[in-house]
Amino acid sequence: MPKAQPSRRWLADAALHNPVLVQAAGLTAIIVAATTLQGALLVSILAGLHLVLCEVLASLMKRVPQWLRAAVYTAIGLAIACPAAFLLENLMEYLSASEALSALASALAPLRVFLPLMAVNALTAMRCERYAILHTPGDALRDALANALGYAAAALLVGGVRELLGYGSLGGVQLSQTLRIRGAWMPFGGFLLLGAMAALLKAALRALSVRGIYRGAEKALELAPEDRLERLEKTRQLLIAEVREAMETKNEHEMKNKEPDKESFDEAVAEILEEVDEAKQPEEGIEEEQAAPETPPPRPRIPIEDILLELELEELLDEFRGTEA
Amino acid sequence: MKDIILSMLTAASYAVFLRNLLFSGGLGASEVLRAAQRNSEILMSSLLVSLFSGAAAGLCHWLSGLLSVFEYAWLAALYGGVLLVLYLVTCGVIVLLPLKAAPFRPILLRRIGMSALNTIVMGVPLLAHQMGESLPGAIGMGLGAGAAFLIVTMLINSGLHILQQNKAIPPMFTGVPAALIYTGLLALAFTGFKGEILFV
Numbered sequence: 001m002p003k004a005q006p007s008r009r010w011l012a013d014a015a016l017h018n019p020v021l022v023q024a025a026g027l028t029a030i031i032v033a034a035t036t037l038q039g040a041l042l043v044s045i046l047a048g049l050h051l052v053l054c055e056v057l058a059s060l061m062k063r064v065p066q067w068l069r070a071a072v073y074t075a076i077g078l079a080i081a082c083p084a085a086f087l088l089e090n091l092m093e094y095l096s097a098s099e100a101l102s103a104l105a106s107a108l109a110p111l112r113v114f115l116p117l118m119a120v121n122a123l124t125a126m127r128c129e130r131y132a133i134l135h136t137p138g139d140a141l142r143d144a145l146a147n148a149l150g151y152a153a154a155a156l157l158v159g160g161v162r163e164l165l166g167y168g169s170l171g172g173v174q175l176s177q178t179l180r181i182r183g184a185w186m187p188f189g190g191f192l193l194l195g196a197m198a199a200l201l202k203a204a205l206r207a208l209s210v211r212g213i214y215r216g217a218e219k220a221l222e223l224a225p226e227d228r229l230e231r232l233e234k235t236r237q238l239l240i241a242e243v244r245e246a247m248e249t250k251n252e253h254e255m256k257n258k259e260p261d262k263e264s265f266d267e268a269v270a271e272i273l274e275e276v277d278e279a280k281q282p283e284e285g286i287e288e289e290q291a292a293p294e295t296p297p298p299r300p301r302i303p304i305e306d307i308l309l310e311l312e313l314e315e316l317l318d319e320f321r322g323t324e325a
Numbered sequence: 326m327k328d329i330i331l332s333m334l335t336a337a338s339y340a341v342f343l344r345n346l347l348f349s350g351g352l353g354a355s356e357v358l359r360a361a362q363r364n365s366e367i368l369m370s371s372l373l374v375s376l377f378s379g380a381a382a383g384l385c386h387w388l389s390g391l392l393s394v395f396e397y398a399w400l401a402a403l404y405g406g407v408l409l410v411l412y413l414v415t416c417g418v419i420v421l422l423p424l425k426a427a428p429f430r431p432i433l434l435r436r437i438g439m440s441a442l443n444t445i446v447m448g449v450p451l452l453a454h455q456m457g458e459s460l461p462g463a464i465g466m467g468l469g470a471g472a473a474f475l476i477v478t479m480l481i482n483s484g485l486h487i488l489q490q491n492k493a494i495p496p497m498f499t500g501v502p503a504a505l506i507y508t509g510l511l512a513l514a515f516t517g518f519k520g521e522i523l524f525v
Binding site for chain 1: 506
Protein backbone atom coordinates (compact mmCIF):
# COMPACT_ATOMS: atom_id res chain seq x y z
CA MET A 1 0.00 0.00 0.00
CA PRO A 2 1.52 3.40 -0.92
CA LYS A 3 2.50 5.70 1.91
CA ALA A 4 -0.13 8.35 2.59
CA GLN A 5 0.78 11.76 1.20
CA PRO A 6 1.56 14.39 3.87
CA SER A 7 -1.31 16.64 2.80
CA ARG A 8 -3.82 13.79 3.02
CA ARG A 9 -2.39 12.69 6.34
CA TRP A 10 -3.06 16.17 7.73
CA LEU A 11 -6.67 15.90 6.64
CA ALA A 12 -6.86 12.38 8.01
CA ASP A 13 -5.44 13.46 11.35
CA ALA A 14 -7.68 16.51 11.53
CA ALA A 15 -10.77 14.35 10.96
CA LEU A 16 -9.99 10.91 12.32
CA HIS A 17 -7.98 12.15 15.31
CA ASN A 18 -9.99 15.34 15.74
CA PRO A 19 -8.69 16.75 19.03
CA VAL A 20 -12.09 17.97 20.16
CA LEU A 21 -14.61 15.51 18.76
CA VAL A 22 -12.56 12.30 19.05
CA GLN A 23 -9.91 12.95 21.70
CA ALA A 24 -12.15 15.22 23.84
CA ALA A 25 -9.27 17.62 24.56
CA GLY A 26 -9.25 21.41 24.76
CA LEU A 27 -12.99 21.48 25.45
CA THR A 28 -12.99 24.38 27.92
CA ALA A 29 -12.05 27.05 25.40
CA ILE A 30 -14.72 25.92 22.98
CA ILE A 31 -17.45 25.58 25.61
CA VAL A 32 -16.73 28.89 27.31
CA ALA A 33 -15.36 31.13 24.57
CA ALA A 34 -16.63 29.81 21.23
CA THR A 35 -20.09 31.35 21.55
CA THR A 36 -19.71 33.39 18.37
CA LEU A 37 -17.84 32.88 15.11
CA GLN A 38 -15.41 35.70 15.88
CA GLY A 39 -14.71 34.27 19.34
CA ALA A 40 -14.14 30.82 17.87
CA LEU A 41 -11.68 32.25 15.35
CA LEU A 42 -9.67 34.01 18.05
CA VAL A 43 -9.63 30.91 20.24
CA SER A 44 -8.51 28.76 17.29
CA ILE A 45 -5.63 31.10 16.43
CA LEU A 46 -4.34 31.21 20.00
CA ALA A 47 -4.73 27.49 20.58
CA GLY A 48 -3.01 26.72 17.28
CA LEU A 49 -0.09 29.01 18.04
CA HIS A 50 0.33 27.51 21.50
CA LEU A 51 0.15 23.97 20.13
CA VAL A 52 2.70 24.54 17.35
CA LEU A 53 5.26 26.23 19.61
CA CYS A 54 4.93 23.67 22.40
CA GLU A 55 5.00 20.56 20.19
CA VAL A 56 8.13 21.66 18.33
CA LEU A 57 9.79 22.56 21.63
CA ALA A 58 8.69 19.29 23.24
CA SER A 59 10.28 17.28 20.43
CA LEU A 60 13.59 18.94 21.37
CA MET A 61 13.12 18.39 25.12
CA LYS A 62 13.12 14.59 25.21
CA ARG A 63 15.62 14.46 28.06
CA VAL A 64 13.86 17.03 30.22
CA PRO A 65 11.75 15.49 33.04
CA GLN A 66 8.03 15.37 32.30
CA TRP A 67 7.08 17.60 35.25
CA LEU A 68 9.40 20.33 34.03
CA ARG A 69 8.08 20.10 30.48
CA ALA A 70 4.55 20.72 31.77
CA ALA A 71 5.75 23.95 33.38
CA VAL A 72 7.34 25.03 30.10
CA TYR A 73 4.07 24.52 28.21
CA THR A 74 2.23 26.68 30.74
CA ALA A 75 4.90 29.39 30.63
CA ILE A 76 4.66 29.55 26.84
CA GLY A 77 0.87 29.66 27.12
CA LEU A 78 1.04 32.60 29.53
CA ALA A 79 3.45 34.39 27.19
CA ILE A 80 0.91 34.06 24.37
CA ALA A 81 -2.45 34.40 26.12
CA CYS A 82 -1.80 37.31 28.49
CA PRO A 83 -0.47 39.75 25.86
CA ALA A 84 -3.37 38.69 23.63
CA ALA A 85 -5.80 39.52 26.44
CA PHE A 86 -4.06 42.89 26.95
CA LEU A 87 -4.30 43.71 23.24
CA LEU A 88 -7.94 42.68 23.14
CA GLU A 89 -8.80 44.81 26.16
CA ASN A 90 -7.25 47.87 24.52
CA LEU A 91 -8.83 47.05 21.18
CA MET A 92 -12.26 46.86 22.82
CA GLU A 93 -12.23 50.58 23.56
CA TYR A 94 -11.56 51.37 19.91
CA LEU A 95 -14.14 48.85 18.65
CA SER A 96 -16.86 50.03 21.03
CA ALA A 97 -16.37 53.63 19.90
CA SER A 98 -16.96 52.70 16.27
CA GLU A 99 -20.59 52.13 15.26
CA ALA A 100 -19.66 49.70 12.52
CA LEU A 101 -17.50 47.56 14.78
CA SER A 102 -19.58 47.61 17.95
CA ALA A 103 -21.08 44.23 17.05
CA LEU A 104 -17.56 42.78 16.91
CA ALA A 105 -16.83 44.39 20.27
CA SER A 106 -19.85 42.77 21.89
CA ALA A 107 -18.93 39.41 20.35
CA LEU A 108 -15.39 39.54 21.71
CA ALA A 109 -16.21 41.05 25.12
CA PRO A 110 -16.65 37.72 26.98
CA LEU A 111 -13.28 36.52 25.73
CA ARG A 112 -11.07 38.99 27.52
CA VAL A 113 -11.89 37.30 30.84
CA PHE A 114 -11.30 33.82 29.54
CA LEU A 115 -8.23 34.32 27.29
CA PRO A 116 -5.55 33.97 30.00
CA LEU A 117 -6.95 30.54 30.88
CA MET A 118 -5.89 29.30 27.46
CA ALA A 119 -2.36 29.10 28.88
CA VAL A 120 -3.30 25.75 30.44
CA ASN A 121 -4.96 24.16 27.41
CA ALA A 122 -5.23 20.40 27.95
CA LEU A 123 -4.83 19.71 24.24
CA THR A 124 -1.30 21.10 24.17
CA ALA A 125 -0.06 18.98 27.09
CA MET A 126 -1.72 15.88 25.69
CA ARG A 127 -0.30 16.13 22.17
CA CYS A 128 3.16 17.08 23.43
CA GLU A 129 3.38 14.14 25.83
CA ARG A 130 1.71 11.57 23.58
CA TYR A 131 3.27 12.47 20.26
CA ALA A 132 5.83 15.27 20.14
CA ILE A 133 8.36 13.77 22.56
CA LEU A 134 8.39 10.54 20.56
CA HIS A 135 8.99 12.18 17.18
CA THR A 136 11.24 14.58 15.33
CA PRO A 137 10.55 18.34 15.23
CA GLY A 138 9.30 18.01 11.65
CA ASP A 139 6.76 15.33 12.56
CA ALA A 140 5.77 17.28 15.66
CA LEU A 141 5.14 20.39 13.56
CA ARG A 142 3.01 18.38 11.14
CA ASP A 143 1.02 16.90 14.00
CA ALA A 144 0.55 20.30 15.60
CA LEU A 145 -0.73 21.80 12.35
CA ALA A 146 -3.11 18.90 11.80
CA ASN A 147 -4.49 19.16 15.32
CA ALA A 148 -4.74 22.94 15.07
CA LEU A 149 -6.71 22.52 11.86
CA GLY A 150 -9.04 19.99 13.48
CA TYR A 151 -9.46 22.20 16.53
CA ALA A 152 -10.25 25.24 14.40
CA ALA A 153 -12.80 23.32 12.34
CA ALA A 154 -14.63 22.13 15.46
CA ALA A 155 -14.43 25.54 17.16
CA LEU A 156 -15.71 27.46 14.12
CA LEU A 157 -18.58 25.04 13.60
CA VAL A 158 -19.62 25.22 17.24
CA GLY A 159 -19.17 28.99 17.36
CA GLY A 160 -21.20 29.50 14.22
CA VAL A 161 -24.11 27.32 15.32
CA ARG A 162 -24.18 28.82 18.84
CA GLU A 163 -24.15 32.36 17.48
CA LEU A 164 -26.95 31.53 15.07
CA LEU A 165 -29.12 29.89 17.71
CA GLY A 166 -28.22 32.24 20.56
CA TYR A 167 -28.13 35.64 18.84
CA GLY A 168 -29.72 35.03 15.45
CA SER A 169 -26.58 36.27 13.70
CA LEU A 170 -23.58 34.76 11.95
CA GLY A 171 -20.21 36.47 11.97
CA GLY A 172 -21.88 39.64 13.26
CA VAL A 173 -24.44 39.72 10.42
CA GLN A 174 -27.96 39.64 11.85
CA LEU A 175 -29.97 36.93 10.12
CA SER A 176 -32.98 36.56 12.38
CA GLN A 177 -34.55 38.87 14.92
CA THR A 178 -36.78 36.25 16.50
CA LEU A 179 -34.38 33.35 17.07
CA ARG A 180 -32.94 33.65 20.56
CA ILE A 181 -32.07 30.53 22.54
CA ARG A 182 -29.97 31.65 25.49
CA GLY A 183 -29.06 28.10 26.30
CA ALA A 184 -27.08 27.90 23.06
CA TRP A 185 -24.30 30.08 24.43
CA MET A 186 -24.35 28.61 27.92
CA PRO A 187 -21.89 25.80 28.77
CA PHE A 188 -24.52 23.06 28.63
CA GLY A 189 -25.40 24.11 25.09
CA GLY A 190 -21.76 23.75 24.15
CA PHE A 191 -21.58 20.25 25.62
CA LEU A 192 -24.74 19.09 23.84
CA LEU A 193 -23.65 20.57 20.53
CA LEU A 194 -20.19 19.00 20.79
CA GLY A 195 -21.77 15.63 21.58
CA ALA A 196 -24.03 15.84 18.55
CA MET A 197 -21.14 16.87 16.29
CA ALA A 198 -18.96 14.05 17.63
CA ALA A 199 -21.71 11.56 16.85
CA LEU A 200 -22.13 12.92 13.33
CA LEU A 201 -18.39 12.75 12.68
CA LYS A 202 -18.25 9.16 13.93
CA ALA A 203 -21.18 8.17 11.71
CA ALA A 204 -19.66 9.89 8.68
CA LEU A 205 -16.26 8.23 9.10
CA ARG A 206 -17.81 4.80 9.57
CA ALA A 207 -19.99 5.26 6.48
CA LEU A 208 -17.00 6.36 4.37
CA SER A 209 -14.80 3.47 5.45
CA VAL A 210 -17.26 0.59 5.64
CA ARG A 211 -19.20 1.30 2.46
CA GLY A 212 -16.14 2.37 0.48
CA ILE A 213 -18.19 5.14 -1.08
CA TYR A 214 -15.14 7.32 -1.58
CA ARG A 215 -12.06 5.17 -2.13
CA GLY A 216 -9.79 8.17 -2.10
CA ALA A 217 -10.95 9.16 1.37
CA GLU A 218 -10.60 5.55 2.53
CA LYS A 219 -6.98 5.44 1.42
CA ALA A 220 -6.33 8.86 2.91
CA LEU A 221 -7.89 7.87 6.22
CA GLU A 222 -5.87 4.67 6.54
CA LEU A 223 -2.29 4.89 7.65
CA ALA A 224 0.09 2.87 5.53
CA PRO A 225 1.33 -0.31 7.27
CA GLU A 226 4.87 1.09 7.21
CA ASP A 227 3.72 4.13 9.21
CA ARG A 228 1.96 1.94 11.74
CA LEU A 229 5.03 -0.26 12.07
CA GLU A 230 7.17 2.81 12.61
CA ARG A 231 4.91 4.09 15.39
CA LEU A 232 4.74 0.70 17.06
CA GLU A 233 8.51 0.33 16.84
CA LYS A 234 9.04 3.72 18.48
CA THR A 235 6.62 2.81 21.26
CA ARG A 236 8.41 -0.48 21.79
CA GLN A 237 11.83 1.19 21.90
CA LEU A 238 10.59 3.63 24.49
CA LEU A 239 9.25 0.79 26.62
CA ILE A 240 12.55 -1.12 26.34
CA ALA A 241 14.49 2.00 27.35
CA GLU A 242 12.28 2.31 30.42
CA VAL A 243 12.91 -1.35 31.32
CA ARG A 244 16.64 -0.65 31.17
CA GLU A 245 16.21 2.41 33.35
CA ALA A 246 14.22 0.39 35.88
CA MET A 247 17.01 -2.21 35.97
CA GLU A 248 19.61 0.49 36.55
CA THR A 249 17.55 1.84 39.44
CA LYS A 250 17.50 -1.64 40.96
CA ASN A 251 21.31 -1.86 40.67
CA GLU A 252 21.65 1.49 42.43
CA HIS A 253 19.54 0.15 45.26
CA GLU A 254 21.76 -2.92 45.61
CA MET A 255 24.97 -0.87 45.50
CA LYS A 256 23.75 1.27 48.35
CA ASN A 257 23.03 -1.90 50.36
CA LYS A 258 19.41 -0.94 50.65
CA GLU A 259 16.61 -3.42 50.30
CA PRO A 260 14.80 -2.56 47.05
CA ASP A 261 11.06 -2.84 46.98
CA LYS A 262 11.41 -6.10 45.03
CA GLU A 263 7.75 -6.97 44.71
CA SER A 264 6.64 -3.67 43.20
CA PHE A 265 9.78 -3.54 41.02
CA ASP A 266 9.18 -7.04 39.62
CA GLU A 267 5.54 -6.22 39.03
CA ALA A 268 6.51 -3.08 37.12
CA VAL A 269 9.05 -4.95 34.98
CA ALA A 270 6.48 -7.68 34.25
CA GLU A 271 3.96 -5.05 33.18
CA ILE A 272 6.52 -3.41 30.89
CA LEU A 273 7.46 -6.72 29.25
CA GLU A 274 3.77 -7.51 28.79
CA GLU A 275 3.28 -4.19 27.04
CA VAL A 276 6.31 -4.83 24.81
CA ASP A 277 4.75 -8.16 23.82
CA GLU A 278 1.39 -6.53 23.17
CA ALA A 279 3.09 -3.88 21.03
CA LYS A 280 4.50 -6.67 18.84
CA GLN A 281 1.11 -8.25 18.11
CA PRO A 282 -0.35 -5.79 15.54
CA GLU A 283 3.01 -5.85 13.73
CA GLU A 284 2.81 -9.64 13.41
CA GLY A 285 -0.69 -9.28 11.99
CA ILE A 286 0.59 -6.83 9.38
CA GLU A 287 3.58 -9.08 8.53
CA GLU A 288 1.27 -12.07 7.98
CA GLU A 289 -0.87 -9.96 5.66
CA GLN A 290 2.14 -8.84 3.62
CA ALA A 291 3.49 -12.42 3.38
CA ALA A 292 0.32 -13.73 1.67
CA PRO A 293 -0.07 -11.78 -1.57
CA GLU A 294 -2.10 -14.54 -3.31
CA THR A 295 -4.98 -14.31 -0.85
CA PRO A 296 -7.91 -12.26 -2.03
CA PRO A 297 -7.78 -8.61 -1.05
CA PRO A 298 -9.06 -8.13 2.49
CA ARG A 299 -12.38 -6.46 3.12
CA PRO A 300 -11.87 -2.79 3.79
CA ARG A 301 -10.84 -2.50 7.40
CA ILE A 302 -12.61 0.01 9.54
CA PRO A 303 -9.82 2.53 10.11
CA ILE A 304 -11.40 3.80 13.31
CA GLU A 305 -10.75 0.48 15.04
CA ASP A 306 -7.16 0.36 13.78
CA ILE A 307 -6.53 3.82 15.04
CA LEU A 308 -8.21 3.00 18.35
CA LEU A 309 -5.86 0.05 18.66
CA GLU A 310 -2.93 2.39 18.34
CA LEU A 311 -4.48 4.83 20.78
CA GLU A 312 -4.85 2.01 23.26
CA LEU A 313 -1.10 1.51 23.04
CA GLU A 314 -0.58 5.13 23.88
CA GLU A 315 -3.08 4.85 26.75
CA LEU A 316 -1.12 1.83 28.03
CA LEU A 317 2.04 3.89 27.84
CA ASP A 318 0.35 6.64 29.88
CA GLU A 319 -0.80 4.13 32.47
CA PHE A 320 2.62 2.55 32.61
CA ARG A 321 4.20 5.91 33.28
CA GLY A 322 1.85 6.33 36.18
CA THR A 323 2.62 2.93 37.72
CA GLU A 324 6.35 2.42 37.08
CA ALA A 325 8.52 1.63 40.08
CA MET B 326 -12.89 32.94 63.71
CA LYS B 327 -16.59 32.23 63.11
CA ASP B 328 -16.69 34.91 60.40
CA ILE B 329 -13.68 33.40 58.67
CA ILE B 330 -15.19 29.93 58.60
CA LEU B 331 -18.57 31.28 57.48
CA SER B 332 -16.92 33.24 54.70
CA MET B 333 -15.03 30.16 53.54
CA LEU B 334 -18.14 27.96 53.63
CA THR B 335 -20.23 30.51 51.73
CA ALA B 336 -17.62 30.85 49.00
CA ALA B 337 -17.20 27.06 48.80
CA SER B 338 -20.94 26.49 48.51
CA TYR B 339 -21.13 29.10 45.79
CA ALA B 340 -18.38 27.32 43.84
CA VAL B 341 -20.11 23.95 44.20
CA PHE B 342 -23.80 24.76 43.69
CA LEU B 343 -24.81 28.23 42.63
CA ARG B 344 -21.99 28.76 40.20
CA ASN B 345 -20.54 25.31 39.70
CA LEU B 346 -17.20 26.02 38.08
CA LEU B 347 -17.47 23.00 35.87
CA PHE B 348 -21.11 22.81 34.83
CA SER B 349 -22.06 26.46 34.97
CA GLY B 350 -18.64 27.87 34.18
CA GLY B 351 -17.39 25.21 31.76
CA LEU B 352 -13.94 25.16 33.38
CA GLY B 353 -11.91 21.96 33.47
CA ALA B 354 -14.13 20.00 31.08
CA SER B 355 -11.29 17.96 29.56
CA GLU B 356 -9.74 17.16 32.93
CA VAL B 357 -13.05 16.08 34.40
CA LEU B 358 -13.86 13.75 31.49
CA ARG B 359 -10.39 12.26 31.66
CA ALA B 360 -10.47 11.76 35.44
CA ALA B 361 -13.99 10.32 35.31
CA GLN B 362 -12.79 7.39 33.20
CA ARG B 363 -10.43 6.15 35.93
CA ASN B 364 -11.98 5.28 39.27
CA SER B 365 -8.64 5.20 41.06
CA GLU B 366 -7.79 8.80 40.17
CA ILE B 367 -10.95 10.63 41.19
CA LEU B 368 -10.28 11.14 44.89
CA MET B 369 -6.62 12.06 44.57
CA SER B 370 -7.27 14.41 41.64
CA SER B 371 -10.03 16.17 43.58
CA LEU B 372 -7.82 16.55 46.62
CA LEU B 373 -4.98 17.99 44.56
CA VAL B 374 -7.33 20.39 42.75
CA SER B 375 -8.66 21.53 46.11
CA LEU B 376 -5.18 22.06 47.58
CA PHE B 377 -3.76 23.87 44.58
CA SER B 378 -6.86 26.02 44.06
CA GLY B 379 -7.00 27.04 47.70
CA ALA B 380 -3.28 27.73 47.96
CA ALA B 381 -3.16 29.61 44.65
CA ALA B 382 -6.22 31.68 45.50
CA GLY B 383 -4.83 32.59 48.92
CA LEU B 384 -1.38 33.50 47.60
CA CYS B 385 -2.79 35.47 44.69
CA HIS B 386 -5.12 37.42 46.96
CA TRP B 387 -2.23 38.30 49.25
CA LEU B 388 0.05 39.29 46.36
CA SER B 389 -2.55 41.44 44.61
CA GLY B 390 -2.91 43.33 47.87
CA LEU B 391 0.84 44.04 47.89
CA LEU B 392 1.29 44.89 44.21
CA SER B 393 -0.85 47.41 42.42
CA VAL B 394 -1.69 45.52 39.26
CA PHE B 395 -4.79 46.93 37.63
CA GLU B 396 -4.78 45.55 34.13
CA TYR B 397 -6.66 42.23 34.07
CA ALA B 398 -4.24 40.67 31.59
CA TRP B 399 -1.18 41.33 33.75
CA LEU B 400 -3.04 40.27 36.87
CA ALA B 401 -3.77 36.98 35.11
CA ALA B 402 -0.08 36.70 34.17
CA LEU B 403 0.86 37.26 37.82
CA TYR B 404 -1.62 34.64 39.00
CA GLY B 405 -0.36 32.22 36.36
CA GLY B 406 3.18 32.83 37.55
CA VAL B 407 2.17 32.15 41.15
CA LEU B 408 0.56 28.89 40.11
CA LEU B 409 3.66 27.87 38.17
CA VAL B 410 5.92 28.60 41.15
CA LEU B 411 3.59 26.65 43.43
CA TYR B 412 3.63 23.72 41.03
CA LEU B 413 7.42 23.75 40.62
CA VAL B 414 8.01 23.97 44.38
CA THR B 415 5.66 21.02 44.97
CA CYS B 416 7.37 18.97 42.28
CA GLY B 417 10.76 19.91 43.65
CA VAL B 418 9.76 18.66 47.09
CA ILE B 419 8.52 15.37 45.63
CA VAL B 420 11.69 14.89 43.57
CA LEU B 421 13.76 15.37 46.72
CA LEU B 422 11.71 12.83 48.67
CA PRO B 423 13.78 10.09 50.35
CA LEU B 424 14.49 6.97 48.33
CA LYS B 425 11.89 4.89 50.18
CA ALA B 426 9.15 7.03 48.64
CA ALA B 427 10.74 6.77 45.16
CA PRO B 428 8.16 4.26 43.80
CA PHE B 429 5.40 6.83 44.33
CA ARG B 430 7.31 9.70 42.75
CA PRO B 431 6.28 9.20 39.07
CA ILE B 432 2.62 8.65 40.00
CA LEU B 433 2.54 11.76 42.18
CA LEU B 434 4.33 13.93 39.62
CA ARG B 435 2.01 12.86 36.85
CA ARG B 436 -1.14 13.41 38.93
CA ILE B 437 0.07 16.78 40.17
CA GLY B 438 0.75 17.92 36.61
CA MET B 439 -2.80 17.15 35.55
CA SER B 440 -4.42 18.49 38.71
CA ALA B 441 -2.43 21.70 39.17
CA LEU B 442 -2.09 23.07 35.65
CA ASN B 443 -5.66 23.26 34.44
CA THR B 444 -8.34 25.87 33.87
CA ILE B 445 -10.14 25.23 37.19
CA VAL B 446 -7.11 25.90 39.37
CA MET B 447 -6.08 28.91 37.31
CA GLY B 448 -9.64 30.20 37.09
CA VAL B 449 -10.37 30.21 40.84
CA PRO B 450 -8.04 33.11 41.81
CA LEU B 451 -9.28 35.18 38.86
CA LEU B 452 -12.89 34.51 39.75
CA ALA B 453 -12.27 35.33 43.41
CA HIS B 454 -10.64 38.61 42.41
CA GLN B 455 -13.53 39.50 40.09
CA MET B 456 -16.04 38.84 42.86
CA GLY B 457 -14.04 40.86 45.36
CA GLU B 458 -13.70 37.95 47.79
CA SER B 459 -11.74 38.32 51.00
CA LEU B 460 -8.77 36.06 51.79
CA PRO B 461 -10.88 33.42 53.59
CA GLY B 462 -13.44 33.63 50.80
CA ALA B 463 -10.79 33.10 48.12
CA ILE B 464 -9.40 30.07 49.96
CA GLY B 465 -12.92 28.76 50.50
CA MET B 466 -13.62 29.11 46.79
CA GLY B 467 -10.50 27.07 46.08
CA LEU B 468 -11.60 24.33 48.43
CA GLY B 469 -15.06 24.45 46.90
CA ALA B 470 -13.51 23.97 43.46
CA GLY B 471 -12.05 20.68 44.67
CA ALA B 472 -15.40 19.61 46.10
CA ALA B 473 -17.11 20.57 42.84
CA PHE B 474 -14.51 18.57 40.91
CA LEU B 475 -15.18 15.54 43.11
CA ILE B 476 -18.96 15.72 42.76
CA VAL B 477 -18.89 16.31 39.02
CA THR B 478 -16.33 13.58 38.36
CA MET B 479 -18.26 11.03 40.41
CA LEU B 480 -21.51 11.93 38.64
CA ILE B 481 -19.91 11.54 35.23
CA ASN B 482 -18.08 8.36 36.26
CA SER B 483 -21.28 6.66 37.39
CA GLY B 484 -23.04 7.82 34.25
CA LEU B 485 -20.28 6.51 31.99
CA HIS B 486 -20.57 3.05 33.58
CA ILE B 487 -24.30 2.96 32.86
CA LEU B 488 -23.79 4.25 29.31
CA GLN B 489 -21.12 1.63 28.57
CA GLN B 490 -23.44 -1.18 29.67
CA ASN B 491 -26.41 0.10 27.69
CA LYS B 492 -26.48 -1.82 24.40
CA ALA B 493 -29.44 0.18 23.10
CA ILE B 494 -27.26 3.22 22.40
CA PRO B 495 -26.65 3.53 18.62
CA PRO B 496 -23.00 2.96 17.60
CA MET B 497 -22.56 6.56 16.46
CA PHE B 498 -23.31 7.79 19.98
CA THR B 499 -21.08 5.41 21.95
CA GLY B 500 -17.97 6.69 23.67
CA VAL B 501 -17.15 10.39 23.47
CA PRO B 502 -20.51 11.58 22.01
CA ALA B 503 -22.50 9.91 24.80
CA ALA B 504 -20.15 11.28 27.46
CA LEU B 505 -20.46 14.82 26.11
CA ILE B 506 -24.25 14.70 25.83
CA TYR B 507 -24.57 13.21 29.31
CA THR B 508 -22.31 15.95 30.71
CA GLY B 509 -24.40 18.54 28.89
CA LEU B 510 -27.59 17.26 30.51
CA LEU B 511 -25.98 17.38 33.95
CA ALA B 512 -24.81 20.92 33.19
CA LEU B 513 -28.37 21.83 32.21
CA ALA B 514 -29.55 20.63 35.62
CA PHE B 515 -26.98 22.76 37.42
CA THR B 516 -27.89 25.76 35.26
CA GLY B 517 -31.35 25.42 36.73
CA PHE B 518 -29.92 26.09 40.19
CA LYS B 519 -28.93 29.54 38.97
CA GLY B 520 -32.45 30.29 37.83
CA GLU B 521 -31.35 31.10 34.30
CA ILE B 522 -33.92 31.79 31.59
CA LEU B 523 -33.26 29.63 28.56
CA PHE B 524 -35.50 31.34 26.01
CA VAL B 525 -35.76 35.09 25.59
